[in-house]
Amino acid sequence: MRFEQVVHDKLYGRETDLRACLEVAEDISKQKPLEMFVPQSSMLISGFPGSGKSRLMREVATHLSKRGWICLQCKFPQEVRPRPLSTITSAFDHFLEDITNTLESGDQQSIVDRVTNSFNVIDIQVLCELIPALRKLLPGSRETPSLQDVSFSLRDANASKFRLHFLLGLLVRVLSSPEKPLVLVMHDLQFADTASLEVIDSLVEGAQCEKASSSSTLASGGAQFLFVGCYRSNEVSDSDPLAVSIQQMRESSTISLKEINLDGLSSEDVNAIVGDSLFYPRRLTRSLVALIHQKSAGNPLFVKEFLNNLAAENLLTYRLKRLPKHVLASLEVVSCFCVLSGELLVHVKNNVGGVSDVVAGLDSAAKELLVKKKADGSYHFVHDMANSLWGDGLADTLISRTAEGRKDSVLFVIVDLINRVRPTNTLVAEDRVYYAKLLVLAGEKAIQTPDFPTAFEYFESGISFLGDGLWGNEYELSLTLCTKASFVENFLGKTNLMKQHLTEVLGNARCYEDKLEAMMVLIGSLIISGSCEEAVNHSLGVLDYLGEPISKNFDNESIRDELSETHKCVQQMPPLDGVPPMKDPRITKAMLIALYNFREAGDQFWLDRAMKSISEMEAWARDACKWNFENKYLLLTAEFYHSIGKIDQATEMYQRAIASARDHRFIHEEAIANELASYYYLGRGRKDVSALLLKRSMECYRTWGAEVKANQLQQSLT
Secondary structure (H helix, E strand, O other): OOOOOOOOOOOOOOHHHHHHHHHHHHHHHOOOOOOOOOOEEEEEEEEOOOOOHHHHHHHHHHHHHHOOOEEEEEEOOOOOOOOOOHHHHHHHHHHHHHHHHHOOHHHHHHHHHHHHHHOOHHHHHHHHHHOHHHHHHOOOOOOOOOOOOOOOOHHHHHHHHHHHHHHHHHHHHHHOOOOOOEEEEEEOHHHOOHHHHHHHHHHHHOOOOOOOOOOHHHOOOOOOEEEEEEEEHHHOOOOOHHHHHHHHHHHOOOEEEEEEEEOOOOHHHHHHHHHHHHOOOHHHOHHHHHHHHHHHOOOHHHHHHHHHHHHHOOOHHHHHHOOOHHHHHHHHHHHHHOEEOHHHHHHHOOOEOOEOOHHHHHHHHHHOOOEEEOOOOOEEEOOHHHOOOOOHHHHHHHHHHHOOOOOHHHHHHHHHHHHHHOHHHOOOHHHHHHHHHHHHHHHHHHHHOOOHHHHHHHHHHHHHHHHHHEOOOEHHHHHHHHHHHHHHHHHHOOHHHHHHHHHHHHHHOOOHHHHHHHHHHHHHHHHHOOOHHHHHHHHHHHHHHOOOOOOOOOOHHHHHHHHHHHHHHHHHOOOOOOOOOOOOHHHHHHHHHHHHHHHHHOOHHHHHHHHHHHHHHHHHHHHHOHHHHHHHHHHHHHHHHHHHOOHHHHHHHHHHHHHHHHHOOOHHHHHHHHHHHHHHHHHOOOHHHHHHHHHHHHHHHHHHOOHHHHHHHHHHHO
16 A cells, blocks of 8 residues: 655744844845955754754755755765765766756856856866866867876875865855845755865855855855754764864855854644645644654654554554565665665666666565655665665675666766775775775775865775785785875875884885885974975985985075086976976986975075066966966965065065965964964064964964974964
8 A cells, every 4th residue: 555645745843043044145146246345144053863953954045046046956865975066066066967967058157157247167177077067168178187287295185175275165156146145045054065065165165265256257146045054953972073063164254144043843833734635624733743752852853754654554663574575675775885876886786686677676665655756767765864774795796786887977986985984894805905995996086086084084994904914915906006095195194004014015105105105104204394404314315315415514505506517407498388297206206205395394595586477476476377376376475575575565475375375274384474464564673473373384284184384383473
C-alpha cells in the first residue's frame, strides 16, 4: 500500500521569524549601490534537527524571488564529503545552469558581459574549473591546463587560496545588482569543512571591500548580497570551527548579524497542524494535541511524522522492517553515499549487496516516500535523519565498483567511504595500499582547489592505511604521502607533525634526490620561523648537490662580479620564443630554491636597480593581472620613496599598498605592508601609528599561520 502524506506543506508557527528575515532583506534592498561603511547584513538560523530551518528558508526564498532577488542555496552533506568547496560552488553552478537554459538571450548576454568585463581570461578559466555551468554560459572559454605537475611553494599556496576567495567574492558582486540582489543560503553548516568556512568568512567580510573601487565594470552595481546560514544548534560545541566563525562574525565591526533560534512550536501551532491535517475543528483536537506536543516537544518534523505515521498505521521503524529485502538493500546503497548521483548509479545499479536491480528497489522506496528521485536521476533520503543504514562490507564493494573510470566528483565520494571503513576494518593488504593511493589522489586534488585542511586529512588517512607497511614494501607511496603531508602541515602550522614526517622522509629516502621536495618544505619552514641562516645553509647544500654550487664565503664585491657576468650572459641569449620548457628536474629545483632564498636576502645592491624593477611591476599590475601585482607594486614604490626621503609620496603609497593587499585577500602581504609601514612611521617619530600598524601586522601574520613571526613582533612591542 502506498504511503500518503497527510500534513500540508505549509509554514506553521514561524510567522515572526519570517518577518524578521524579510526585514533584513528589505534593508539590503534599500542600500545605495556604492554606499560606504555599511555593515554587511548576514543571518544565522539555528535549531534542533527537524525544527523547520529548511522550511522557513524555502518560504523566505519564495517571497524574495517574487521581489526580484536571486536565490542560491546549497546543503553540506552529513557523511559523504564531495570535492572540496563543491558544495558552495554547486549553488553558483545550479544558478548559472538555469540561466543558460531559461533566460532570454538578451538577459544571458548581459550576465556574460558583466562576467567577461570583470574577470581576465585566466580568472575565468579558474572559475570554470570550479563552476562547470560557467563554461556553458561562456562557450569561448578554454579548458584550464592540468595542474597535476604544479609544484606549490608555501607562498603560492596562500596566494592561490586568497585568490580563490577574491574571485568568488567578485562573482557575487558581478551576479548581484540593485535590481536583483542575491541571497546565498547554506544549510547544515555544522557539517561544513574548514575550507568552506573560510570561504564563507571571506564572502561575508569582503562583500563591501571593493565598493570604493574605481573599476568601471562594477560601477553600476554594489554588494547587494545577503548570506544566510542554517545549522543544528545541538551539534555545535564551543570548540568547533563553526562556533569560532560565528563568534568572529558577532565581534566583527563590518558585519550586522541577525540570529534566529527556532524553538519548538507552541501547543496552539501544533493544534493548527493537527486541525488542518485531520480536517477537524481545533476545539475537538486539543486532547490529541496535548499528547503530540508532549511527545514531540513541539518539533515540527516529529509532529508531522507522528501524524503521517498514524495515517500509515505504522511507525517509521516498523515500515522499514516490513519492506521487501531488495528495497532495504537498495536503501543501504543510498545510505552509503547520502546522495546517489546518476554517475555513481551507473556503477552500482546491478548486482550489489545481493540486489539484481537497485533502481527498481529505490523506485519502490520512493513510492513509500522514504527517498526522493530528482529530475537528474539521483536519489536521496527525504530527511537525512533516516540516513543510518550502511554497513562496512557493502562499502568495500561500492569502493571497488565506483573507483573504475572515476571522475573527480566521484573520487571524493570514494575516499569518504574509505575513511568511513577505516584501516582497522580493512584486513587485506592490497586493499589498504589501493585505498592509500586513492587518498593521495584526493589530497593532491584538494591542494589544487585549494583546501589544505581536507588535504591534511586525506594524507594522514593514507598514512594510517599503510600502518606497519609504511616504508616497507610501498616505498614510493610512503615517500609521496609523508612528503606531501609535511608540505600541508607546514602551511597549516602543524609544526610537530611536519617535523615528524620530514624526519621520516629524510631518514628513509634511498637517495638524495628523493629528499629534495622535503628539503624545500624544511627550508621554507625555517625561513618562516626566523631561522634564515640555517635555511641558507641547507639551501647551499642542496644547490651544491644539484650541480649549482655557491660559495659560503661571499661578499658584496663577489656578488657584483657574479651578477655582472650573469648580465652579460643574459644579454647574449637569443629570444626565448619557441624555446622548449626546462625539463631537467634537478636544474628546475635548483632555480626554485635559489630564487626562494634570494627573495629573503634583501641585499643593498639591489637598491640601484629598484626603479627598473618598479617599472616592470607597474606594467604587470597595469597590463597582466592587477589584483595579483598591484599591492606589490605599491609597496615597492613606498619603500623606494622612503629610501630617497620623499615622505608625502611614501606615506600615500604605504596606505594604498595596505588597502590593496586587504581588498584582494593577500593576508600575508597585508602583514608585510603593515610591518614595513610601522617601521616607516617609527622612523618619523610617530610611535602611536607605528604601534597600531604593528599590531595589525601581527594579527595578519597569525591569521596566515606565521605564529613565530607574530611573536617576534610582539617582543619588539614590549
